[in-house]
Amino acid sequence: MQAFYSDHFVLPxxxxxxxxxxxYAMLREAIAQHLPEVELRAAPAASDGQLALVxxxxxxxxxxxxxxxxxxxxEIGFPWSDFMVERARRSVGATVxxxxxxxxxxxxxxxxxxxxxxxxxxxxxxxxxxxVAVATRLAQAEWQRQHCQVLKVAVIDLDxxxxxxxxxxxxHDDTVFTLSLHGDKNFPFRKEASDLDVALADGCGDDDYLxxxxxxxxxxxxRFEPALVLYLAGADPYxxxxxxxLALTQDGLAAxxxxxxxxCAQRGIPLAxxxxxxxxxxxxxxxxxxxxxxxxxxxxxxxxxQRGRQAAGKGG
Numbered sequence: 001m002q003a004f005y006s007d008h009f010v011l012p013x014x015x016x017x018x019x020x021x022x023x024y025a026m027l028r029e030a031i032a033q034h035l036p037e038v039e040l041r042a043a044p045a046a047s048d049g050q051l052a053l054v055x056x057x058x059x060x061x062x063x064x065x066x067x068x069x070x071x072x073x074x075e076i077g078f079p080w081s082d083f084m085v086e087r088a089r090r091s092v093g094a095t096v097x098x099x100x101x102x103x104x105x106x107x108x109x110x111x112x113x114x115x116x117x118x119x120x121x122x123x124x125x126x127x128x129x130x131x132v133a134v135a136t137r138l139a140q141a142e143w144q145r146q147h148c149q150v151l152k153v154a155v156i157d158l159d160x161x162x163x164x165x166x167x168x169x170x171x172h173d174d175t176v177f178t179l180s181l182h183g184d185k186n187f188p189f190r191k192e193a194s195d196l197d198v199a200l201a202d203g204c205g206d207d208d209y210l211x212x213x214x215x216x217x218x219x220x221x222x223r224f225e226p227a228l229v230l231y232l233a234g235a236d237p238y239x240x241x242x243x244x245x246l247a248l249t250q251d252g253l254a255a256x257x258x259x260x261x262x263x264c265a266q267r268g269i270p271l272a273x274x275x276x277x278x279x280x281x282x283x284x285x286x287x288x289x290x291x292x293x294x295x296x297x298x299x300x301x302x303x304x305x306q307r308g309r310q311a312a313g314k315g316g
Contacts, residue, residue, distance in 0.1 A: 001301035002101040003031065003294070005111040006043040006090030009083050018242070019077065019126055020279060026287045027111050027275070031294055038298055043094035043110070045086065050096065051129055053137035054169060056121045063088075063128065076123040088128035091115060095131040095230075095274055099139050102272040103228065106304030107261075107297055111290075114232040114276025116163030117188065124165065125187060132230050132274065133169045136176060139228060150175050154226035156260055157194075158213070159234030159276040160186060160244045167192035177224040179216055181209070183237075183245050196220065202245045206252030209237065213256060217263050229264050229271045233257055235278030235289040243279045250289055257293050261300040268307075273297060 007024035031038050051060050062068040066080050078084050094110040101108035115127035123129070136153045143151035154177045155170075157163040162182040170176040177195045184199035191197070198216050200209065236244040238253060248256070264271040273293065280286035 001037070001107055001109070001298050002039045002041055002098070002105065003109040003111055004041050004043040004094035004097045006087060006094055007111065008042075009087035009090055011078055011084050011087060012081060013078070018279065020283050020286065023278060023283055023286055023290075024112055026283065027290050030287055030291045031111075034291060035294055035298055038294060041097070043090045044097060045089040046092035046096060046129070046134060050134055050138055051089075051092065053141065054120055054130055054133045055118075059121045072122060076128055077126045078128070084128065088115075092129050092131040092134050095135040095272065096138055098272040098274070099135045099228070099230070102270040103139070105301065107271045107273070107301040109272065109294065109297055110274040113274030114157075114159060114234065116157060116159065116166045116232060116276065117161070119165045119168055125161065127165065130165050130169060132163075132232065133166055135272070136170075136230060140175065151228060152224065152226050153177070153228045153230065154179065154220060154224060155230050155232070156220075157181070157232040157234075157276075158237070158256060158260070159232050160236040160241070160246055161234075161277060162186075162188060162191050162197065163194065163232065164188045164190070164192040167194040167197075170195075177220060177226065179220055181213060181216060186245050187243070195223075200246060203247050204237075205239075205247045206249055206255065209246070209248055209252060210255055210259065213259055217259065226269055229260075229269050231260050231271060231273040232276040233260075233273050233290075233293045234276035235280065235286045235293075236276075238278075238280060238285065238289055240280050240282065240285050241278065242281055243277070250285070250292065253289050254292050254296065257296045261296055265300060265303060271300070
């Protein structure tokens with residue numbers, strides 16, 4: 001299984017900033033140590049042309065040149081720097097690369113990504129460009145050129161915060177199904193309409209969460225037949241998350257991941273997953289949760305490869 005990283009681009013954040021920048025390098029190091037079967041690769045940078053499949057040229061230019069307003073930067077939550085722009089490009093490039101790898105090998109990942117609060121013309125909530133939206137649009141364009149068919153994509157967003165930017169970008173697009181399970185009273189406080197929104201009460205625990213997810217996946221099955229899934233595996237529904245307000249255990253989050261991986265496996269759908277949010281009071285716990293997602297992803301990838309060998313044997 002291939003996984004793409006960009007943690008060598010570290011933003012010069014002020015002391016006390018609540019964004020856990022260190023978790024990305026910590027996750028890569030943990031994967032290298034505990035899951036050596038995962039093929040770690042440096043992420044490429046998304047080009048202006050790729051970004052323009054979703055984002056307005058004016059927004060891309062203002063960011064690249066540093067001419068973005070102070071108010072827009074406050075909404076994003078990061079100070080402007082060349083590294084901020086490059087890191088955002090690499091985060092998108094990692095998801096683009098993960099989607100391409102998943103289409104070839106069944107499953108792949110981005111160690112960051114999940115920047116679902118970014119709209120076409122603005123960022124927000126620590127999200128500069130919308131990596132999932134750009135990767136979706138590019139995958140659809142490449143599929144159309146190669147196969148002369150529409151690629152139907154499902155975005156399964158299980159970050160604790162609603163993917164408002166993603167929902168808005170795809171709001172009139174029947175080729176993309178957006179599913180979001182999120183905290184009802186959490187950020188963003190003005191939600192957008194996904195194709196399926198499941199709003200959860202503060203304090204929601206494992207059993208209620210997993211029941212809601214099972215129902216949501218059943219509804220997705222009834223309403224849409226994707227040929228590709230992008231999964232935002234946020235660690236922030238965890239009970240120990242500073243910003244989450246839900247109460248899932250680490251076992252509950254692993255069960256959540258397993259539900260999504262199994263849902264895709266049963267249907268033979270390629271899956272690219274991204275890490276999205278995670279703001280644990282103990283950063284090591286966030287890394288443990290994300291490492292567990294990669295462990296399950298690796299098992300899913302190995303099963304996919306086994307099915308491919310079996311199919312090749314039958315064909316022979």
